[in-house]
Amino acid sequence: MATVSTVRRARARRGRTTALLAAAVAAALAAGCSPGSGSHDDGRGPAREPGRSPTTAAPAGPVLAVKIDNSRRARPHTGLNSADIVYVEQVEGGLSRLMAVYATRLPRAVGPVRSARESDLELLGQFDRPTLAYSGAQRKLLPLIENAPVRAEPPGRTSGAYHRGTDRPAPHNLYLRPGALLPEAPGAAALTTGFRYGAAPAGGAPDTSETVDFPAARFTFTWSASRGRWLVAMDGSAATTTDAGRTAPATVVVQYVKLRRSGFHDSLGNNTPFTETVGSGRAKVLRDGRAYEVNWSRPKAADGTRFTTGDGRPVAFAPGQVWVVFAKA
Template identity: 25%
Template sequence: MRKFVIILLIALFGFLVACSDKESQEPVEEEPVEEQTEEPTEQEEAEETDPEKDEPEFIYPLTGLPAEEEPTNRAIGVMVNNHNKARPQTGLVKADMVYEFLAEGPISRFLAIYQSEIPDVVGPVRSAREYYYETADAHEAIYVYHGAANFIEKDLRAGVVDNINGAYYDNDQFLFKRESFRQAPHNSYVMLPNVYEVASRNNIETEKKHEAWDFLSDEELVDGKAAKEVKIRYFDNLKVSYVYDPSTERYTRYSDGIKSTDLNTEEAVEVSNILVYETEHEIIDNVGRRFIDRESGGDGYLIQKGKIKKIKWKNVDGLMKPFIDGEVAKLAPGKTWINVIPKSPGLDKGVTYE
């Protein structure tokens, strides 16, 4: 009996000890596992702060606007008629750059340079002049015109610039056509995309990597005087004006007070840059043809983003380029029009702005 009591007591003591240990044990909280994150590399940090990260890989060389792929099509320079019987023109709104020179008398013509956009039809197309084809050549463009004086045609046939004369394709309906709603010589139109095919047939190069002009970045500001409207007077009966729209940062062009629009689409001519250069003009024959000095440089204006600034222009490899403080001035991305005016009336009397 005594032995049984001892065994029972030992068992009871063991049970009480086990319960006491169980109650004294507190739950152990697990430490949270921290997620491992990789530190950015120096290259990744540089890319995040690099202002050029969002810049397009490719741009059009004459407009500075983004291109989906590297532009390799050669520029085309077209002689576009600006007689009042030739307005409104077709396809002029699509040109990357347009030069407005005086032709004869109080009449100007355009050299329209196309590269980023090649419209189906451009015109009316008119005859050649030396300072137009010299400018086209400086752009390394294919020069397209319709007819020329014998002494000019002689140089063009000799290959002074790669060219296509509409007189040899007059109304062939593939390259040139005559429109019935206008009378000659204001009714010749070129089917611009077909220029490349005809050029190839004539062993004229149709691909070229053109050197890009200098363009402003989004962060760069322009200085100068306010210029909401700019008026340019060639003659009393030949005036050009540009009106600024701050919402688009572009200027709408007017010719003799009438908005410049496309004949077919009625789209207005809107430009991001206006250049005005004054230079010597000299009448060289009884028809009123001119010599225009493109070499000597001189004074000018650069108008962009609602501001106008006095500049100098210099001939750089055949191109009349703007300079500020000895450096090539940057253009705002977009289309550019260059108005070349005689020294009389010149900038002081021929250009006004407000």
């Protein structure tokens, strides 16, 4: 159990994180900014319950967040099944990209790694100076990333952290070695997301399949009673990994958020949508073959996200990997 002083220090760090993030965003916009030892995964996927309260122990360090390519040519992924949380974001042209967050296990390799977006910094504000691994960003976004309260780790910054695979062409063949960035997994206490884990809430409706459509991407989650997991399909094809088989989270959250235009564009002139993860709205939680209509709330970037029923009761997720899909409200 954490002491009172530990909690006070954590709150102070979060306050500084919020201030730094706000200052970085303001400064950047004003400038016109458009394998190792320890708890490393053996490739068999997560075999843990990341739902322990973050107050039960002090984390060994920050979480690792990796931006992952999700174009058709980037699949199958590597190391995705070891993540505690997978966020699904919309990017330019209505396509999708993933952010995988690692705390309880570090796989030997993760990828393919791709570029960061402005929305990532707001999303990562809930953690205490997380490590962000990414392959680059739009030139005008780089100052914002460098001044944000994250440990930025693009290629070339840490020797031996990245390598190119030979099974597919660039840019879909860049892989991260997490052990080069973190000596060990920080543990479940670093997952300051606000998520709760435990017994299923009362109510819900039977649900064995849910599909979320982006303008140019599709995700389908199909309940497997035999595995007790939701099998993931992307663009009509089963999602698999090179090192741990089928992708199958224990809980899926479809979180309805505001998407707005940002001040950034890709090389073709497409605007980069900004995903607003601070605020409140509705969501659908999928667990144990049932769907729950809930509410979400995240008052500040330094806060985690709370999911509650209509009468305000917290909603618990099933122990295991969680996917959060940000869908347009």
